[in-house]
Amino acid sequence: MGFTLGIIGLPNVGKSTLFNVLSKAKAEVSNYPFCTIKPNIGVVEVPDERLRQIQKIAGSAKAIPTVIEFYDIAGLVKGAHRGEGLGNQFLSHIREVNAIIHVVRCFQSQEIAHVSGEIDPAKDIETINIELILADLSTIDKYLGEVRIKARAGEKKFLKEAEILQRLRDALDQGRPARTVNLAINEKDFIKNLPLLTLKPVLFVANVDESGNKEQLQKIKGGELISICAKLEAEIAELSPDDAQDYREELGIRDRGLGKLIKASYELLDLITFFTANKKECRAWTVTPGTPLSRAAGKVHSDMERGFIAADVIHYNNLIEAGSYAKAREGGVLHTEGKGYLVQDGDLILVKFVV
Ligand SMILES: Nc1nc2c(ncn2[C@@H]2O[C@H](COP(=O)(O)OP(=O)(O)O)[C@@H](O)[C@H]2O)c(=O)[nH]1
Numbered sequence: 001m002g003f004t005l006g007i008i009g010l011p012n013v014g015k016s017t018l019f020n021v022l023s024k025a026k027a028e029v030s031n032y033p034f035c036t037i038k039p040n041i042g043v044v045e046v047p048d049e050r051l052r053q054i055q056k057i058a059g060s061a062k063a064i065p066t067v068i069e070f071y072d073i074a075g076l077v078k079g080a081h082r083g084e085g086l087g088n089q090f091l092s093h094i095r096e097v098n099a100i101i102h103v104v105r106c107f108q109s110q111e112i113a114h115v116s117g118e119i120d121p122a123k124d125i126e127t128i129n130i131e132l133i134l135a136d137l138s139t140i141d142k143y144l145g146e147v148r149i150k151a152r153a154g155e156k157k158f159l160k161e162a163e164i165l166q167r168l169r170d171a172l173d174q175g176r177p178a179r180t181v182n183l184a185i186n187e188k189d190f191i192k193n194l195p196l197l198t199l200k201p202v203l204f205v206a207n208v209d210e211s212g213n214k215e216q217l218q219k220i221k222g223g224e225l226i227s228i229c230a231k232l233e234a235e236i237a238e239l240s241p242d243d244a245q246d247y248r249e250e251l252g253i254r255d256r257g258l259g260k261l262i263k264a265s266y267e268l269l270d271l272i273t274f275f276t277a278n279k280k281e282c283r284a285w286t287v288t289p290g291t292p293l294s295r296a297a298g299k300v301h302s303d304m305e306r307g308f309i310a311a312d313v314i315h316y317n318n319l320i321e322a323g324s325y326a327k328a329r330e331g332g333v334l335h336t337e338g339k340g341y342l343v344q345d346g347d348l349i350l351v352k353f354v355v
Pocket residue numbers: 009010011012013014015016017018075107108109112207208209210229230231232
């Protein structure tokens with residue numbers, strides 16, 4: 001149901017530490033009855049300043065943020081693509097997620113062993129990437145074999161598919177992830193159904209020393225990067241909000257590393273947030289870009305999709321500018337839309353429906 005990010009990386013890099021901190025920031029479960037609740041899946045609320053502003057204007061008693069799920073995937077090791085270290089299981093877990101959080105160890109520690117004996121973030125990333133690329137190569141080869149047989153009859157569709165697969169194969173063969181291959185929209189439509197690991201968006205998370213040593217970070221290339229100290233975040237998560245704030249100030253950490261990570265994770269998924277609001281509650285919801293209004297309404301309640309008539313839609317920016325619903329209506333920035341309207345990020349939606 002939800003949108004899930006898988007936390008991957010070598011063993012002992014701090015994945016579970018980070019996962020536990022994220023899970024502590026967890027959502028009140030009663031608000032999200034549809035989310036998967038498993039021990040290694042954490043449901044996490046996504047902070048969004050817009051929701052707070054909407055709550056003020058709508059006078060809602062409560063504000064319910066949207067959520068994403070983090071999946072603590074056990075450590076990948078060299079040889080995983082051949083099934084080493086329960087490799088197949090790990091890879092199949094990665095196939096289930098929408099995006100990847102790749103944790104890289106930058107912290108030094110005598111007590112905690114590093115799989116290859118030394119701290120080298122760039123090499124560690126390479127190790128994981130190679131496993132994912134090798135797994136994708138065998139996926140591509142399987143499909144390519146099937147498509148080539150079908151293409152023998154000369155059908156254009158299969159010839160085209162074989163050509164796309166070959167292009168992906170060439171990139172992977174050169175050690176480049178599938179996501180780096182430039183594809184036209186219709187080509188993307190074809191490959192999005194393939195279970196390719198290196199096609200998933202990735203965010204690198206550098207688990208840095210308590211001292212904030214940045215030297216190792218410079219070596220990380222080829223993706224978006226966020227640094228966090230998982231151990232420190234774990235300590236802070238044990239404190240009351242006031243004590244946590246004091247501790248942060250004492251350490252000179254201004255922004256909450258965790259909030260930054262959750263936001264970046266949400267952005268990585270490339271999704272759209274829309275809002276609903278009444279006196280009881282206002283709420284943020286997540287859909288994929290290009291979702292029609294009636295389907296978005298169905299996320300809120302299945303009755304709303306079934307009995308959908310129309311919806312009043314106002315964009316967040318226009319609401320803020322107008323200052324109230326009434327003024328927005330007067331100013332003509334509130335518009336009525338039918339079921340085919342494609343929901344935009346920031347839309348506040350009031351659905352009219354019959355039961
Ligand atoms: N010094 C230090 N130790 C850490 C940090 N993050 C995790 N650890 C420790 O490293 C060990 C392995 O962490 P864990 O989260 O289980 O790693 P995983 O194998 O990637 O899930 C644990 O003993 C953690 O307490 C960190 O930022 N600094």
